Amino acid sequence: MASATPTRTQSGDLGGRRVLFIAYFFPPTISTGVPGSMRTVKFLRYLHNGECHVLTGPAETREQDNALAHLSLPVNGEVIHRVAPWDIFKKLLGMRQALKGLARREPASSNHSESLAQSTQTSVFKATAEDTDTRSHFQRLKDFIYDLCYFPDQAGPWIFPAARAGKKLVRDRNIDVIFATGSPWSGLITGYMISKATGKPLIVDFRDPWMDNPFHQSKGRFLDGWAGKLERKVVEHAAAVSLNTEPLRKAFLARYPEMNPERFFVMPNGYDLSDFNLAGSPAPPDKERPYVDLYHAGFLYGVRDPAPLLDAIRLLNQKVTEEGQQEKQFRFTQIGEVQLAYDIKKRYKDLLESGALKLEPARPYKECLAELATADAVVNIQPFTESQVPSKLYDYLALNKPMISITPDNGALSVLVRQKELGLCADPSCPDDVVSVLRELRQQHGSEFTGYANRREFDIADIAVNLAEKFRTLSSAETQQ
Structure with a gap:
């Protein structure tokens, strides 16, 4: 690979060895694809004395929507192979629209054609008004077809063309090891x-749990059961x-x-200090400003709900106002999309009007980091x-900022934060x-923050050393067989 890797001790x-990375998310990408993309990018930066290939999806993101626009590809001499999906569902929709267009025509010369078109429209596109059970069954059938086309996830249509291209790539490029990361599990x-x-030996990289994932949306008993069997086959x-x-x-x-x-081995996501050259970024925190500024960057959705934090901010800010305390109030800034079960602008209208809550749109990765650099504390x-x-969490560690994590006491994040002394934790x-x-x-706001003693454990440059050793060991074992 090229020698463009940032200078590090190792x-x-x-x-x-020649390594094939299978990563459905790879730059360019919208903000929701950043974590998956950056996992692969960070590893690539710190691998040398070999050849890396990346099998990924098509670069369909518009430049103005590319959250990783600051990256120049290749990042370290890797060869990128983009494969388009075979999206059957889109083709079915296209056929549906074409049939609908034919059904709307009313040719005067053919009563037979008219009745056939009406019959087709009724049987394919809508159930009869009298039969609610038929409509229910038909809707379930349509949902099943959709879920099957996008199984096990939205990247499902990519599996077969990517597998076909990947098999040829392994043979043509004499690949030694395959590294596949997920989610999406299609990878x-x-x-x-x-x-x-x-x-060829395969490392499968779980950035999240596939089974027992609290954010999982069921596709029904049959497809959920099939997903479980596929995980077992893969593992x-x-x-x-x-596992991360x-x-x-x-x-x-x-x-x-x-x-x-x-x-089974643990390989955390890690941070890459080369992402944090924030020259020209906003100034560091201003201790004289009236707020303790808290920042969160990323998608808030479903159970990832800021309500416990915002309720606490409301309570403490009210006490400062009502009791005339000399304490600073809190301000929470959310950078990124919000899709909760309630309207955050209505529920926390008072915080928005007082300036204690700021909602900002998703930004490119580098811009987010620059904004986070100005925070008094960052939030998980x-x-x-x-x-x-x-x-x-790992980006926050690289920024070396005070951190609070709103997470259950028995969860992985809480355990990690307490074991490695990575800030403060509260159960939501x-x-x-x-x-x-x-x-x-x-209380800590006025004192100088000295950082995290165990931070270096999550430096991706060190993690990449262990990954490269895995590649060497597995390829050597495969050669000896």
């Missing part, structure tokens, strides 16, 4: 199919299974007790996830805990 030596299935066909076939947290590794050991525990919001740690189900954490943060 990086991952591939020992001449892991693609890696499995390529590895099965070529005999049983893989030469190694990477220790609780997730323990969950896999419990689910696959018959397998060698050494096959991660409820109801026993085995997941948000990728933004305990409002008093959230209030106490904010008060503690306010």
